Amino acid sequence: MSRRRIRETPNVLGALGGLVWVVVTIVPVYYLVLTSLRRQQDYFVENPLLPPADPTLDAYRLVLENDFLRYLGNSLVITVASVVVILTVSLMASYYLVRAGTPLSRGTLRLVLLGLAIPVQATIIPVYYLIVRLGLYDTLVALILPAVAFAIPISVLIIVNFVRDIPAELFESMHADGAGHGRVLVALVLPLSRPALLTVGIYQALQVWNGFLFPLILTQSSSVRVLPLSLWTYQGQFAVNVPAVLAAVTLSALPVLAAFIVGRRQLVSGLTAGFGK
């Protein structure tokens, strides 16, 4: 009852502050979309915050004619491949780490969790060295391997916390029925840890999808270029054709926007992953 009274006095200051950040958030996005619809020559004369007098999709056509779909495909390939590998190896490891209960498994878990504190950026030089030595420089595999490696600690942490909550009786009854470890993993652990796998999958997909630094140092050909890196190279390639550069930026956000519209709740919980607790 008393709560209702508080609710009824509107929080004007809060609403105003909230509105200020709405403006701060919206203006760059509004500018981005609007500019991408301008003619190149109009960009230099029109007011950037007013809708284009003569809107056009020329910029988008130019971007699509310049291999955008190939870069999109590369990004999709490394994202899907990384996520599949991350989920598979992390789930297998988590089953072992939770159910083995040996000094070895406890030590292994501690070692893996140590990885949570490794700043990825600081390891680019040895990663570059390794990838070159393995003959993988300038391939998509070069982007998948480090992405998977650095994803393992947080993925294992989240999945382990989930598998731990599966009642021991379920494991015991499956074993009593003669099921081997592979069968327990597929028929019991996999279905029961689906929410954790979804969270980890979304979180890591976004990490890989948005990754810029590893593609920058581990690839150079346009045949293996991924989306974030392509935006940067478009900027050099299109130079003064700003509408085209910004059309590429707009297009690059569409897949995530689609994901946001389809599964907003899952995306948000995936984003904050293990940190939300």
Next chain:
Amino acid sequence: MTIVRRSGAARMRRTGPPFWLALPALVLFGCFALLPLVGVAVLSFMEWDGLGTPRWAGTEIWLDTVTDPATRAALWRTVVFVVVSYLFQAPVALLLGVFTAGRQRYRAVFAVLYFLPLLFSSAAIGITFRSLLDPNFGLSRAFSPGTLTTNWLGDPDLALYAVIFVVGWCFVPFHALLYQAGVRQIPASLYEAATLDGAGRWQQLRHVTLPQLRYTIVTSSTLMLVGSLTCFDVVFVLTAGGPGEATRILPLDMYLTGFRSYQMGPASVIAVILVVIGLTLSLFLSRVSGAGRMQSQQAGAA
């Protein structure tokens, strides 16, 4: 038959899942995360141009890099970058989190809009702001000539702060989500009690919300500080460290030294410095939060 099966099951329970299940994860993690961490320390004692074979050089590289005024300048710049970023991001994210945790309709709409930056990669955001902040053709054209022609990214005195703003624009929404989730976990009974005691909105924030959020604050602060310390993508795309060296913070310094000047040794030294500062920050903050862990987070909630 049944006897055999039983003894098989019993043995399986005793032994538990086999170690090889963890092997793929361990090999990948070991080769491409753990080994590079060790590798960067080793490479910091070696001379390498990125192409040939690394050659042992001893402590010389460390001495040269650490005493180099450019490294010290980059370190100081990084301190400013991290501290100012934190002072900007933390209050805004906290307030937005508290704000969007409210159940009012308009706040739900605002929350969707706040999410917008999360749809873009850092590279995308860097490119957008580069164009937006252009003194000739960017936002400045929206106003009559001469009113807002500040060259945000081109002025050595302003560039670092312009970059801090853009980085904040990227990261605030994520931390606001963390705080929103944190606030929504606070038991309503605490606010009811506070209201009965006559606490106003500000006092509730100060005496109920903030103390209840202390774990979220520690988590978010750790991620913010370490995130700013290792921030590369946005800054690289926005300014590539320039103008001059005005935004050349440590991660940029590391990349440019290694992959543009082909001095992998000094670049590795900078990387090790980053790792040490990062680990110290994380450890310090987890200590701080660990100290209060004995106290129940929900103490007083009935």
